[in-house]
Amino acid sequence: MALKIDAQLRGFDLCQVPAQAQRLEELGFDAAWTFEAAQDPFLPLAVAATATEKLELGTNIAVAFARSPFSMAGTAWDIQRASRGRLHLGLGTQVRAHVERRFSMPFDRPAARVTDYIRCMRAIFDTFQTDARPDYEGPFYQFRLMNPFFNPGPIDHPHIPIYLAGVNPRMCRAAGEAADGFHIHPMHSVSYLNEVVKPAIDEGAKTRGMGVDDLDLQTMVWLVTGDSQAEMDAAFEQVRRDISFYGSTPNYRRMLEHHGLADLGKTLSGLVRQGAFDEMAALVP
Template structure:
């Protein structure tokens, strides 16, 4: 099984990427947190043999041509080992933090992918750029701004999705699905995969041509996993993640967490995450226990997994997890 895990910023990206590769990781990814998603990967591209992925770059504050240039350059630097992972984020973050539009996010994201493919096609074939959509319009690509064909081809486009509508749309238009880390085996099989099959059927696509990449929160050790509980409480406070809780009969916890978050009572929120919820959503314990959780959760679904860390995992522990997954 291929294991990808996180880079946390640009300052030690090369050193961390090297250590992660030596620990057995097949790739590294970045997320849109306190640092830019592309800068650490630019540095990590100097480390041979690692796949690189944005997981995820928030799509709507960017425009397709800007994203296409960034992704094309990353594909060149990574020599064909880059994946452009995109996500919608939630309305409040996009509108209030980024000051960008969020209306009709599923339709907007589908069109974003179409616009990216149109730009990549123009660069690869020399055909005129003529993309006219509801949200994006690109009809000019003069030679000065055209990088020409990428020797490694355009990078694949994966989308992060949770709800069935965006998951279906992802299976229709993207190359892969990044299964959100706030999830469970039950939600994956009862909600996510049926939506994937529906989307593939609508588009007339084969399952083998579409990647499903589960992301799993990992907490190493034998303590009370306080950081993981706080992370689950943060996710659980967001209305968009309530469907995961509802599958397990925990739906009423979401508004309680949400109310505490609005009062800034973040420390208290983690105390509401009981052991059952923790062990359902998080792979926690020893490296062997973590590997067993991961194998059980993704069996028959994927040969690649992304490890989401509430805090950096020691490379020695990561190496043990990778070894256990390989056995």
């Protein structure tokens, strides 16, 4: 599988997105990705789609459970049409607190739920493209109603690659079971990938006669760069802050445990509860 170099599309001001996306394309980047935090992840992609010709575009990630499968499918279909087939739809589950208390949506059995979510979306895509009668009913989602008024109709590039993000083995397995690719969180290491992530993806992929090598692995990394030692030091400290933030979250605890740092995760969580955020980075080795 070919190695591609991607960039992050920081579309905080939509007016700046066309120039930013065009610049990334001119520099030779293969893809530009957005993420869902303080801004919607899809609007910058829609703008970039009309301003570029070759740059692949994707979400890394959009929160799946914040939207219904039909709502997500419709947005993805529109961007796939506008980009002429360049969309990569990256989904993540987020965590229980945010899904239930910020988005007011259910979160039970997230790995099984997101697997059903992806399969439901694929059924919706099929109806969009072929006008097939909807008959999907899974353990969490259903798609059994459509009429021409609500069907956006076929497009030239109907296959939209769906990626799933995760850290822990169960979510990695879910990606193998249902997704086209996997978003590897920057909170990882080579040994964690080889000993935990890839075997779990492979296990899931075998349920549909595939293997981990059949999925596209999109890997984010933390980089330390700078034109001076002072800039390098500042960048290094920012990475330590990022690691301490994610390490304080139980969802990322497994990676620390893998490296014998379980106590560090518990300590970081305690500092978060105390509001002592400024003390966290110094604890990262």
